[in-house]
Amino acid sequence: MLENLCTLPLSSDLFTQVVHPTKPLLTVGLASGRVESFRIPCDEDNDSDKDTSTINVIKSVWSTHRHKGSCRYLTYSHDGEALYSAGSDAVVKHFIPETGVVLSKIGLPPRTSGGTTTDCPAILHALSPQTLLLGTDSGALYIFDFRENGYLNPKPVRKHVPHADYVTSITPLPASTESTSGFAKQWVSTGGTTLAVTDLRAGIVATSEDQEDELLCSTIIPSGLGPKKMRNNPVVAVGTGGGVLTLWDRGSWDDQQERIHISGGQRKQDADSLDAIVRVPDELGWGKSVVVGVGDGSMSIVNLKDREVTTVLKHDEVEGVAALNFDYQNRLISGGGKTVKVWAEPEVVDEEEEINVIKRSAPDSDEDAASDDSDSEDERPAKQKKKRRKGAKGAKGGQQRGVAFPGLD
Secondary structure, three states: OOEEEEEEEOOOOEEEEEEOOOOOEEEEEEOOOEEEEEEOOOHHHHHOOOOHHHOOOOEEEEEEEOOOOOEEEEEEOOOOOOEEEEEOOOEEEEEOOOOOOEEEEEEOOEOOOOOOOEOOEEEEEEEEOOEEEEEEOOOOEEEEEEOHHHOEOOOOOEEEOOOOOOEEEEEEOOOOOOOOOOOOOEEEEEEOOEEEEEEOOOEEEEEOOOOOOOEEEEEEEOOOOOOOOOOOOOEEEEEEOOOEEEEEEOOOOOOOOEEEEOOOOOOHHHOOOEEEEEEOOHHHOOOOEEEEEEOOOEEEEEEOOOOEEEEEEEOOOOOOOOEEEEOOOOOEEEEEOOEEEEEEOOOOOOHHHHHHHHHHOOOOOHHHHHHHHHHHHHHOOHHHHHHOOOOOOOOOOOOOOOOOOOOOO
């Protein structure tokens, strides 16, 4: 289903990654506090008149030591014009994605009123062009307003505490049919062993029962999986520390409705955690599916309608998968440890196109025919090999292909 196109080595362990909504830009936040942006190969490279030596090469665009301590999270604004980072230094910075130039920054308020201890950010999410959500290690959730040109108001508009432990995920719920803006006003968050729903104005409106397992990541399937007679009801998929993917129907927030075992041993403590999740784009035609990143370094593609794992890929033999994204060309980007990998479906050459290629290269002699026939085996997937990036070779079933990265340390 997917093959590894290329692997990007990093200088430090990955904490977070994000892809631009409309450009081939990948930005990573590292344990060292560095933030670095890369330009990943794209289809436009093959169609342009650029120097062919630059095609299929991942290039570092900029790199900087952005935070003291680690860079904990990255998020884009809705239009992709601004990028925000949060670090263990309790600072949020706003900068230009293409250059890394910082435009503004704010510090987090003390954990308690009148106190001096600063809360550490755990997650960021741009809810709308006007609102940024920030979850912390203490389980608090701050709501900040965007000013003109993406600048943040340094004083949070509201503060809620939906969880007793650090906030692990934020997933917006689709806007209601009565909404005039089309942007979400409610969101699901996970933290510790509970799930909560918060409204932009009303505050916390629902909290689940104690799930007796850590809830680590979440995503939403907007329609097609709801209960009978309510198929268009959104469903939230939540990854747990016990290796189980749980499904939650919108409006039934007390407890999970379905469980899909992704990674587990005979005992709960033997299971590998589900640390990252991303919904598969509809354009790929895989049905209602998600990709789940597992603590053992594997990635499971899960068909939620059939409640089964359809494919297992391997990101790393040792390090767990910390982040998953699909870019604007529907390529899967996996990150964990000191590597980032790009995955895509192998390109299928049209049968008629293959026949035409063979006819155009028809030999003049029997001796030449033998030579051309052997070459044609390599030429048939020529376009596919170009997609696989520089140095791609053979291996199937999601095995890594060796790729050189000139200019990268």
